[in-house]
Each structure stands twice: as structure tokens, then as C-alpha cells.
Amino acid sequence: xxxxxxxxxxxxxxxxxxxxxxxxxxxxxxxxxxxxxxxxxxxxxxxxxxxxxxxxxxxxxxxxxxxxxxxxxxxxxxxxxxxxxxxxxxxxxxxxxxxxxxxxxxxxxxxxxxxxxxxxxxxxxxxxxxxxxxxxxxxxxxxxxxxxxxxxxxxxxxxxxxxxxxxxxxxxxxxxxxxxxxxxxxxxxxxxxxxxxxxxxxxxxxxxxxxxxxxxxxxxxxxxxxxxxxxxxxxxxxxxxxxxxxxxxxxxxxxxxxxxxxxxxxxxxxxxxxxxxxxxxxxxxxxxxxxxxxxxxxxxxxxxxxxxxxxxxxxxxxxxxxxxxxxxxxxxxxxxxxxxxxxxxxxxxxxxxxxxxxxxxxxxxxxxxxxxxxxxxxxx
Amino acid sequence: xxxxxxxxxxxxxxxxxxxxxxxxxxxxxxxxxxxxxxxxxxxxxxxxxxxxxxxxxxxxxxxxxxxxxxxxxxxxxxxxxxxxxxxxxxxxxxxxxxxxxxxxxxxxxxxxxxxxxxxxxxxxxxxxxxxxxxxxxxxxxxxxxxxxxxxxxxxxxxxxxxxxxxxxxxxxxxxxxxxxxxxxxxxxxxxxxxxxxxxxxxxxxxxxxxxxxxxxxxxxxxxxxxxxxxxxxxxxxxxxxxxxxxxxxxxxxxxxxxxxxxxxxxxxxxxxxxxxxxxxxxxxxxxxxxxxxxxxx
Numbered sequence: 074x075x076x077x078x079x080x081x082x083x084x085x086x087x088x089x090x091x092x093x094x095x096x097x098x099x100x101x102x103x104x105x106x107x108x109x110x111x112x113x114x115x116x117x118x119x120x121x122x123x124x125x126x127x128x129x130x131x132x133x134x135x136x137x138x139x140x141x142x143x144x145x146x147x148x149x150x151x152x153x154x155x156x157x158x159x160x161x162x163x164x165x166x167x168x169x170x171x172x173x174x175x176x177x178x179x180x181x182x183x184x185x186x187x188x189x190x191x192x193x194x195x196x197x198x199x200x201x202x203x204x205x206x207x208x209x210x211x212x213x214x215x216x217x218x219x220x221x222x223x224x225x226x227x228x229x230x231x232x233x234x235x236x237x238x239x240x241x242x243x244x245x246x247x248x249x250x251x252x253x254x255x256x257x258x259x260x261x262x263x264x265x266x267x268x269x270x271x272x273x274x275x276x277x278x279x280x281x282x283x284x285x286x287x288x289x290x291x292x293x294x295x296x297x298x299x300x301x302x303x304x305x306x307x308x309x310x311x312x313x314x315x316x317x318x319x320x321x322x323x324x325x326x327x328x329x330x331x332x333x334x335x336x337x338x339x340x341x342x343x344x345x346x347x348x349x350x351x352x353x354x355x356x357x358x359x360x361x362x363x364x365x366x367x368x369x370x371x372x373x374x375x376x377x378x379x380x381x382x383x384x385x386x387x388x389x390x391x392x393x394x395x396x397x398x399x400x401x402x403x404x405x406x407x408x409x410x411x412x413x414x415x416x417x418x419x420x421x422x423x424x425x426x427x428x429x430x431x432x433x434x435x436x437x438x439x440x441x442x443x444x445x446x447x448x449x450x451x452x453x
Numbered sequence: 454x455x456x457x458x459x460x461x462x463x464x465x466x467x468x469x470x471x472x473x474x475x476x477x478x479x480x481x482x483x484x485x486x487x488x489x490x491x492x493x494x495x496x497x498x499x500x501x502x503x504x505x506x507x508x509x510x511x512x513x514x515x516x517x518x519x520x521x522x523x524x525x526x527x528x529x530x531x532x533x534x535x536x537x538x539x540x541x542x543x544x545x546x547x548x549x550x551x552x553x554x555x556x557x558x559x560x561x562x563x564x565x566x567x568x569x570x571x572x573x574x575x576x577x578x579x580x581x582x583x584x585x586x587x588x589x590x591x592x593x594x595x596x597x598x599x600x601x602x603x604x605x606x607x608x609x610x611x612x613x614x615x616x617x618x619x620x621x622x623x624x625x626x627x628x629x630x631x632x633x634x635x636x637x638x639x640x641x642x643x644x645x646x647x648x649x650x651x652x653x654x655x656x657x658x659x660x661x662x663x664x665x666x667x668x669x670x671x672x673x674x675x676x677x678x679x680x681x682x683x684x685x686x687x688x689x690x691x692x693x694x695x696x697x698x699x700x701x702x703x704x705x706x707x708x709x710x711x712x713x714x715x716x717x718x719x720x721x722x723x724x725x726x727x728x729x730x731x732x733x734x735x736x737x738x739x740x741x742x743x744x745x746x747x748x749x750x
Contacts, residue, residue: 101536101539101540103535103536119725122721122725122726123722123725123726125722127539127540129535129539131532131535131565132561132562133561135529135562136529136535136561136562136565137532138532139525139526139529139533139535139562140532140533140536141536142533142536143505143523143532143538143540144537144540145540146533146536146537147536147541148540148541149541151536151540165529166529169526296523296541296544297501297503297521297541297543298500299500301499301500301519301521301522302521303516303522303523303524304522305515305516305523306524306525306526312469314470314516
């Protein structure tokens with residue numbers, strides 16, 4: 074009989090997320106209690122002081138978002154975790170992190186909405202808010218997770234992307250993934266790839282904090298390390314000072330988009346499951362990807378040619394992967410726990426060239442494998 | 454007369470972002486002078502100071518000074534400052550806010566930063582009006598006074614910012630005016646040197662909006678009003694409520710000792726480490742030992 078792995082643990086998604094944060098080097102957390110994300114704060118309130126980090130419970134989510142940006146500017150990798158109502162409150166300062174290019178991670182454990190909605194029930198209703206929640210045109214990176222292990226690995230990824238691209242990264246978790254307990258073997262700290270922000274190497278008097286570089290991401294000066302510069306939410310020039318000059322506004326905003334779009338191959342994460350010969354491909358993310366996987370296996374056992382494309386990165390939207398499916402003429406089925414936030418995007422990619430089926434559920438329960446299977450059979 | 458030119462060359466971004474946005478006759482520049490003189494007198498290095506502001510006329514200040522500067526969102530300066538200070542406690546954090554910034558949109562952050570005793574200095578320029586947006590009434594506009602959104606006079610009661618800070622737990626609270634600049638220099642200097650959450654409320658004038666809408670004359674007239682209505686804390690003790698009705702106290706209102714958030718958190722860290730079972734790093738080592746042992750069997 075196979076011996077149990079001594080490193081195996083029974084762990085909750087939120088716990089794995091907190092563990093991922095510590096492994097990625099997070100040393101500052103500011104948050105406000107909210108169901109179903111509170112366990113992340115609880116875990117980090119225990120762990121962070123043990124590693125000389127700081128946990129603080131702020132007066133609201135607005136303050137939490139402000140505090141993590143401040144901490145990041147002072148050199149600490151920082152994070153907050155919340156759910157729908159709190160995520161709404163964070164939007165203004167999230168935009169600040171975008172324009173001032175401050176790395177930070179925001180975990181949003183999605184619950185049913187709108188408003189107070191369904192605090193203890195799952196939903197995937199915040200996909201579009203994560204993309205467009207803060208005002209003004211801006212790029213953003215949004216990741217998702219469908220297992221407890223992925224809660225760990227995607228939290229690490231979120232930190233790595235935020236540091237590499239100097240941008241806030243949002244991790245969208247489903248309530249059922251965040252609260253689910255399953256067996257998980259976390260990688261050892263030495264096995265975890267950790268990326269840190271690039272700091273300026275020029276003499277301070279030469280430093281231009283928002284200068285374009287070949288990578289598109291300027292090195293980041295840290296408060297107190299000799300690179301005195303100005304950080305503002307106003308549209309700024311390469312020195313960081315507010316500007317109203319057209320020849321400075323547009324190049325700056327275009328660089329913000331470009332630094333994400335030119336590295337989309339690195340950022341867009343997906344997983345293919347039996348898609349090669351599939352006639353129907355299910356496109357799913359979060360907990361629904363688990364149901365979809367099961368549905369695909371059951372359909373295969375009945376002789377149907379189906380597969381799944383699991384989206385891990387939701388934004389920037391992994392359109393190149395979907396374009397290949399569209400070109401191959403595959404029928405696409407998008408089950409999701411909202412009224413069609415990702416399927417709408419898939420339809421934009423498909424441009425009517427292939428059939429796009431939707432399966433939407435907003436009753437506060439997850440989509441079961443059977444429901445997906447029934448939908449597949451309808452098509453056949 | 455003190456020659457401020459060396460200070461201008463040393464501390465202001467004089468070759469970068471001037472002229473500034475403030476109106477002629479604005480009191481904010483006077484406050485900047487006091488702040489710079491206080492910083493210079495104490496002898497902080499420019500690298501160790503982080504100056505944080507919110508939105509409004511006062512929010513523009515950090516652009517002009519050569520420190521680590523952070524111009525945040527409306528009302529949220531103290532939240533960003535909390536993050537900066539806790540992540541790097543060696544930094545000297547100074548937060549500049551206006552009356553609307555600190556007590557309307559940022560009121561909640563203000564009382565909680567005071568309650569936590571975050572070790573920073575908050576300087577609040579109180580001109581009783583929203584200047585940047587064109588003269589709307591603020592939480593410190595006196596009852597009956599006018600703003601562009603209070604054409605008939607405001608029917609709201611006003612906040613006493615300093616008293617609010619005292620009640621919320623600030624360890625040092627002082628009120629000065631931009632008329633009494635020498636006193637203001639000293640009040641700010643003491644606030645900067647105070648360990649814990651220190652507040653300086655600076656009574657200032659907005660002649661462009663408040664003065665015009667309320668027929669208070671130009672900035673000279675408004676400065677004279679400050680001179681005639683400021684009463685020192687010591688003198689105020691001997692005056693009746695009726696005598697103080699249209700006056701305000703200036704000077705140090707509170708100066709007390711209390712442990713800062715960071716000091717308390719350092720103790721908490723110690724406790725957290727002691728509570729660790731097994732201690733840091735050992736978990737992994739034990740696991741590898743166990744693995745090696747099981748491999749041998």
C-alpha cells in the first residue's frame with residue numbers, strides 16, 4: 074500500500090491563499106472582515122507577525138486598499154482580501170494603483186450579488202467588475218483558481234505578475250473553492266518561484282520614475298532608499314509630476330496598456346483538457362471548471378467528442394486560445410455562475426463564426442456536471 | 454527677517470514644478486514655509502521624510518517639496534500613510550490635508566488613525582471651504598456662512614477639528630493660524646518631534662471663495678480676522694463661554710504620552726514568534742528528516 078505523503082495537508086482554499094501569500098513574500102496585509110474572505114485575514118494575522126510582517130485590520134475596505142498601496146511604495150509586498158461589497162469600495166484606490174503603477178494583490182472571494190446579496194453562496198458575478206470596476210480606461214490582470222492548490226499557486230502568480238509588471242493583480246476566487254477543504258501538497262519554499270520588483274540602478278539624480286523602458290515597466294524606487302520622487306493619481310509625466318500636455322498624456326496611458334499587452338503570452342494562463350479532437354469545447358473557470366471536467370469525462374465515456382479549455386487568467390482575456398478553437402470550427406459551451414460575463418467576451422472573439430452556447434446559473438448554487446452534460450447532449 | 458532662500462533651494466522642487474497652483478493670498482504657502490522651517494530646524498534628511506496628501510488645494514503641496522512625496526485620493530491620505538509607516542517605521546511621515554479632505558470624506562480614517570496612534574504628523578489646513586472645486590461649504594464652514602452650495606447660508610453645524618482629534622485619541626493636538634507664523638513654526642516642530650499621532654490644525658484663509666462669498670474682504674482683512682479672533686489656550690481658560698463664542702483657541706491643546714501602534718505591534722510580533730510550534734523553519738526541516746528516515750526504512 075502506498076504510504077501517505079507526510080507533506081499532505083487537508084486545507085481550505087482561503088488558508089492556501091494565505092500560505093501562498095507568505096510563500097510569495099507578502100509582508101503586509103490590510104483588510105476588513107467580510108464573508109466569505111475572512112479566513113485569509115485570520116490566517117495572515119497569525120502568520121505575518123511571525124515572519125516580521127504586518128497585519129492590520131483597517132476601518133473599511135477603502136482604507137485597506139490605501140494602506141496596501143502605501144506599504145508597497147515603502148517596499149513591502151502587500152495584499153488585501155475581500156468579497157463583493159468590499160471589492161466595490163476598493164475600486165477608487167485600485168485605479169490609483171493602476172495609474173501610479175504600484176504592485177499589490179487584491180483577492181476577491183466572489184459571493185452572490187448585487188449589494189449584500191448572498192454572503193455565503195457562490196457566484197461568478199464579479200468578472201466584469203474586476204475588469205472595469207475602477208473608473209477610466211485601464212489595463213488590469215485578473216486570475217482565477219479552481220482548486221485549493223491553485224489558490225496557493227495563483228496567489229504566488231498574482232504577486233509575481235504584480236511585481237514584474239508594477240500593477241495591481243486581482244485574484245477572483247469562488248466561495249466554494251475558498252471554503253472547500255481538500256488534500257493538498259504545497260510546494261516547499263525552495264520550489265516556489267518568487268519574482269521581485271526591479272529597483273533603479275542609476276544614480277538618484279538620473280532616475281525617471283515613469284520612463285518607458287524596453288520591457289515597458291520602469292524600475293520602482295522605494296521610499297527611503299534615496300530615490301525621492303512624486304507619486305500621484307493625476308496623469309503624470311515621466312518624472313511623476315502632473316501633466317496636461319497631450320504629448321505626455323497619451324504616450325503614458327498607451328504604455329500602461331502596452332506593458333500588459335506585450336507580455337500577454339506570459340500572463341494568459343489556460344489549461345487544455347481533451348480539446349484536440351473535441352467537437353464541443355467547454356470553456357470554464359473557477360469551481361465550474363471542476364464540474365466541466367467531470368462532465369467531459371462522462372461524455373467521453375458515452376462516446377461524445379468533447380473537451381474543456383480552463384481559463385485561469387480572465388483578464389487580459391485569453392482570446393488567442395479561443396481564436397484557435399473558433400478557427401477549428403468547434404462548438405463552444407460556456408457554463409458560468411452569472412448571466413454571461415465571459416460568454417459575452419467569447420462571442421466577441423468568435424464574431425459569429427462558430428456556435429457559442431451558454432449555460433447560466435444565478436440561484437446561489439454551483440453548476441453540476443449533469444447540467445453541463447445535459448447541455449452538451451442538447452447540442453448533439 | 455529670516456532669509457528663507459537657502460531653504461527654498463534646499464527643500465523645494467524650485468526648478469521643476471513652479472509656479473504653484475495656489476491663488477494669490479492663499480494661506481497654504483505660509484504653512485509650507487512654517488513646515489519647511491520646522492523640518493530644517495530639526496534636521497531631518499530629505500530621504501527620510503515621506504509627505505502624503507489627499508485631494509484639494511492642500512493636496513497639491515507634495516509636488517513642490519523635494520521629499521518622498523505621495524499625492525493620494527480624496528480623504529484617503531491617512532490610509533496610505535498608515536501603510537507607509539507600518540511597512541517602514543524609520544520613515545518620518547507627514548500628512549497634509551484640508552478640512553473637507555480630513556473631516557468629511559476622510560473623517561473615518563482620521564479618527565481611526567488617531568485611535569490607533571499611528572506615529573505620524575497630520576497637518577490640516579482649515580479654510581472652512583472647498584477651494585479647489587469652487588467654494589462649496591465644508592464640515593468646518595460656520596453655521597450660517599455661505600458657500601456656492603449654501604447660497605442661503607449653511608444650516609449645518611461645523612466640526613471643531615482639534616477637539617475631534619483630542620477625543621479620538623491623538624497624543625498631540627495644536628491649533629495655529631497662518632497669521633501667527635512664528636507660533637506655527639513651533640507648533641509644527643513640536644508635532645514632528647512627538648512620538649505618536651500628532652495633529653496641527655492650521656486656520657487659514659481662502660480669500661478667493663470663502664472671503665468673497667462671505668464678504669470678509671481680501672486676504673489682508675482675513676488675516677486680521679485671524680489675529681483678532683485667536684485666543685491662546687492659557688487666556689481662554691479665564692474666559693467665559695460667551696466671551697469665547699466667536700473666538701477660537703490657539704496653542705497646544707493636548708500633549709500626552711501613549712504607546713504607538715508600531716511599538717505595540719513589535720511586542721505582538723514577539724508573542725507571535727513565541728507561540729510558533731514548531732519555530733520558524735523547523736517544520737520543513739522536520740519533514741525532510743522524516744522523509745530521509747522513511748527512505749532508509
